[in-house]
Amino acid sequence: MGKPRQFMPMHRPSRALALLLAVLLLAAACAGNDSDVDGFDGTVRLGAALSETGRFAMEGEDSRQGYDTWVRWVNEEYGGIRIGDGRYRAEIVYEDDESDADTAAELVQQLIDDEIDFLLGPYSSGLTGPASAVAEANDVIMVEGNGASDTLFDRGFRNLFLVATIATDYTRSGIEALAAQGAQTAVIAHVDTPFATSVAGGARRHLEANGIQVLAVEAYPEGVEDVSDLMAKLDGLDPDVFIGGGHYSDAVLFLQSAQELGIRLDAMLITVGPSNPQLVDDLGASVHGVLGPTQWEPAMAYEGSYFGSAADYADYYESLWGERPVYQAASSTAAALALHLAIEAADSLDADEVREALRELDVETFYGPIRFDERGVNVAKPMGTVQVQDGQIVVVAPDAAAMGKLVYPAR
The missing domain is CATH 3.40.50.2300 (Response regulator)
Structure with a gap:
C-alpha cells in the first residue's frame, strides 16, 4: 500500500484572499474620502492648447516648461493645492494647437468638453484670441501670460486674465x-x-x-x-x-x-x-x-513667498530643464501660480468664487507684482x-x- 495522502494547509490561497480583501478595503476607503493613494485628496485638472509644432513651436515649448515647472513645484515642493482641509494634486492636460488659431479654438472646446476645471493660455495673442472666445462662451476661466495684445482685453470678457504687461x-x-x-x-x-x-x-x-x-x-x-x-x-x-x-x-x-x-x-x-x-x-x-x-529676467529684484526670488525661480527651473528660463516660461509659471492662489483664496473650485478671487488678487511674486484691473490685465508690473x-x-x-x-x- 502506498503512503496515506496528507492534506496540507492552503496557505497560498489564504494569502491571496487576504491580499484581495486588503485591496478592496483600501479602494472602499479611498472612495469614501476621495483620497488618492499618494496622499492627495483629489486632482485639479487644468487644460492648455500649446504649440508643439508650427511657427510658435519654440515659444510653445518654453511655455509648456513654464507650466510644468509650476506643476512639479506645487505637487512636489508645496504639497498640492489647498482647498478646505484637503490637498489636491495639479494636473495639466495639453493639446498641440499646431500654431493655428482655428485648431487652438477647437482644442479648447475639446478640453472643456473633457471637463477640465480651468484653462491656461496658448502662446501668442493670435491664438489666445479665439481660444479665449471659446472659454468665454463656455464661462470657463483662462489665466495666461503670453497673449498680451490690447485688443484681447477690449472685448469685455470676464474670464480672461493676463499676468504679463500689456503689449502697448x-x-x-x-x-x-x-x-x-x-x-x-x-x-x-x-x-x-x-x-x-x-x-x-x-x-x-x-x-x-x-x-x-x-x-x-x-x-x-x-x-x-x-x-x-x-x-x-x-x-x-x-x-x-x-x-x-x-x-x-x-x-x-x-x-x-x-x-x-x-x-x-x-x-x-x-x-x-x-x-x-x-x-x-x-x-x-x-x-x-x-x-x-x-517681461522678466532672473536678475530682476522680484521676490515672493512662492518660488522665492527671481534668481531662486531660475535656479529651480534650470534644475528641471537644464537651461535658464526665458520670460515666456516665467510668464507661464506666473499665470499658473496666479490661478493656484486664487483657488486657495476662494477655498473652492467654483468658477464664480475663483473669478472673484482673481479680481481681488494682490501679491508679490518671483515674476513681479500681480494685480488685475477690471479688464483682467495685470497693471502692477512694469516692462x-x-x-x-x-x-x-x-x-x-x-x-x-x-x-x-x-x-x-x-x-
Missing part, C-alpha cells in the same frame, strides 16, 4: 532710455498680427511722448520670409532707431536682412528675440547691441528692456531694474 507698453522703458541718450528719429516695422500691431501702436505713442519723430510705420503680412526690401526702404530714411514688432521668427528676419544689406543703425529695439539666448546662438555677433523688451552686450543679455531699463548701462549708439 512693451517698448516704453526702452524708448524712454533711448530718448534720454539723445535719439531723435525712429521707424517702426511690424508683422500684421494683433500682438505686433498693438506693440507698434504703443511704440508710436511712446516715441512721440518722448520727443522722438516717427518717420514711418510699415506693416507686412504674416508668413513673409524675406523683409529685405522693407528694411532697405526704412534704412533709406536714415533713422536713429529701428523698432521691430513680431515674434522670434520676425526678429531673425529683421537681423538677417540688416546684416545682408549692411544696415548699421544707432539702435534696434525688437520684440521677442533679444531676451532669448537662442537668438545669440543662432545669429552670433549680428545681435550685439540689439535691444528687446522683457523691462535688455540689450545684448558681448553675447550677454543685460537688463538696461528701467533704472530700478537695470544691471548695466545702455550702449548708444550701439553700432
Whole structure:
C-alpha cells in the first residue's frame, strides 16, 4: 500500500484572499474620502492648447516648461493645492494647437468638453484670441501670460486674465532710455498680427511722448520670409532707431536682412528675440547691441513667498530643464501660480468664487507684482528692456531694474 495522502494547509490561497480583501478595503476607503493613494485628496485638472509644432513651436515649448515647472513645484515642493482641509494634486492636460488659431479654438472646446476645471493660455495673442472666445462662451476661466495684445482685453470678457504687461507698453522703458541718450528719429516695422500691431501702436505713442519723430510705420503680412526690401526702404530714411514688432521668427528676419544689406543703425529695439539666448546662438555677433523688451529676467529684484526670488525661480527651473528660463516660461509659471492662489483664496473650485478671487488678487511674486484691473490685465508690473552686450543679455531699463548701462549708439 502506498503512503496515506496528507492534506496540507492552503496557505497560498489564504494569502491571496487576504491580499484581495486588503485591496478592496483600501479602494472602499479611498472612495469614501476621495483620497488618492499618494496622499492627495483629489486632482485639479487644468487644460492648455500649446504649440508643439508650427511657427510658435519654440515659444510653445518654453511655455509648456513654464507650466510644468509650476506643476512639479506645487505637487512636489508645496504639497498640492489647498482647498478646505484637503490637498489636491495639479494636473495639466495639453493639446498641440499646431500654431493655428482655428485648431487652438477647437482644442479648447475639446478640453472643456473633457471637463477640465480651468484653462491656461496658448502662446501668442493670435491664438489666445479665439481660444479665449471659446472659454468665454463656455464661462470657463483662462489665466495666461503670453497673449498680451490690447485688443484681447477690449472685448469685455470676464474670464480672461493676463499676468504679463500689456503689449502697448512693451517698448516704453526702452524708448524712454533711448530718448534720454539723445535719439531723435525712429521707424517702426511690424508683422500684421494683433500682438505686433498693438506693440507698434504703443511704440508710436511712446516715441512721440518722448520727443522722438516717427518717420514711418510699415506693416507686412504674416508668413513673409524675406523683409529685405522693407528694411532697405526704412534704412533709406536714415533713422536713429529701428523698432521691430513680431515674434522670434520676425526678429531673425529683421537681423538677417540688416546684416545682408549692411544696415548699421544707432539702435534696434525688437520684440521677442533679444531676451532669448537662442537668438545669440543662432545669429552670433549680428545681435550685439540689439535691444528687446522683457517681461522678466532672473536678475530682476522680484521676490515672493512662492518660488522665492527671481534668481531662486531660475535656479529651480534650470534644475528641471537644464537651461535658464526665458520670460515666456516665467510668464507661464506666473499665470499658473496666479490661478493656484486664487483657488486657495476662494477655498473652492467654483468658477464664480475663483473669478472673484482673481479680481481681488494682490501679491508679490518671483515674476513681479500681480494685480488685475477690471479688464483682467495685470497693471502692477512694469516692462523691462535688455540689450545684448558681448553675447550677454543685460537688463538696461528701467533704472530700478537695470544691471548695466545702455550702449548708444550701439553700432
